Amino acid sequence: MRKENKVLRLSQVVLNEGQLDWLPRNPRTWTQQDIDRTAASIEEDPDFLEDRPLLVVPLDKVTFLTFAGNLRHEGCITNGRETAPCVIYYPETDEDRQTVIRRAMKDNGSFGQWDTDVLGSDWKDVQFGDWGIPDFDGNENEEQPGEKMETKDLKAYKKHHILLSYDITRHAEVVEALSAVMDLKFVEIETAAN
Numbered sequence: 001m002r003k004e005n006k007v008l009r010l011s012q013v014v015l016n017e018g019q020l021d022w023l024p025r026n027p028r029t030w031t032q033q034d035i036d037r038t039a040a041s042i043e044e045d046p047d048f049l050e051d052r053p054l055l056v057v058p059l060d061k062v063t064f065l066t067f068a069g070n071l072r073h074e075g076c077i078t079n080g081r082e083t084a085p086c087v088i089y090y091p092e093t094d095e096d097r098q099t100v101i102r103r104a105m106k107d108n109g110s111f112g113q114w115d116t117d118v119l120g121s122d123w124k125d126v127q128f129g130d131w132g133i134p135d136f137d138g139n140e141n142e143e144q145p146g147e148k149m150e151t152k153d154l155k156a157y158k159k160h161h162i163l164l165s166y167d168i169t170r171h172a173e174v175v176e177a178l179s180a181v182m183d184l185k186f187v188e189i190e191t192a193a194n
Contacts, residue, residue, distance in 0.1 A: 001096040004088045005053070010076055013056060013064050013084065016104075020059070022097050026070045028108050038075030049076070053085035055107065057100060064088060067100055068107035 018025030042049055055068035064086065066073050076084045091097045166174050175182075182189055 001092065001099060002090040004090070006086055006088055007083045008054075008056070008064060008086045008088075009083055010073070010081060012062055013054065013066055013073060013086065014059065015070050015073060016065055016067055019065055020057070023057070023065070023067060023101060023104070026067075026108075027105075028070070030071055030074070034071060035074045035078055038071050039078035042072070042075045042081075043079055050085050053087050055089065055100075055103060056086045057089050057091060067104040 016023065016026040049072065052072065053069070054066050054073055056064035056066050059065045067089075073084065089096070089100055091100050164174065181187055
């Protein structure tokens with residue numbers, strides 16, 4: 001597949017909202033806080049954007065669709081950037097299109113887990129800033145925010161709902177951990193993904 005490195009005007013680059021019939025829309029969502037963090041990261045280290053450019057495909061003769069780097073795209077817009085480094089993919093075959101789809105998912109994937117022991121020992125002198133590194137202080141037994149289930153006066157309600165959010169790569173572990181609850185006849189299970 002032919003590819004081309006090029007700096008494009010951001011007015012020519014659009015987010016992937018499913019405009020191409022062969023490329024599903026971007027499967028990730030983000031908050032304004034995520035966009036602001038990405039914008040701050042780009043502002044702090046703009047050269048890194050050169051190393052992690054937006055990956056795009058032509059939508060028409062002048063417009064390009066971002067298939068990897070949608071959040072970086074939004075961070076650039078937030079910073080008021082007019083251009084961004086891009087790699088333009090020119091898919092011609094089904095195999096080329098499958099490569100684009102695969103790379104879109106790989107770019108969105110979260111592989112691995114943070115080893116907080118290593119972060120606390122080998123990286124202890126590094127000031128992480130707002131780099132997306134989990135908060136930790138090296139104390140294994142100390143409960144982190146969000147780990148404790150919130151409860152209210154449950155007697156006032158007839159039904160109770162619990163929403164779980166987790167990394168899809170850990171789905172099997174979550175299902176296994178919930179298997180006892182799922183077997184209870186009086187519990188309704190509804191699953192959804194976003």
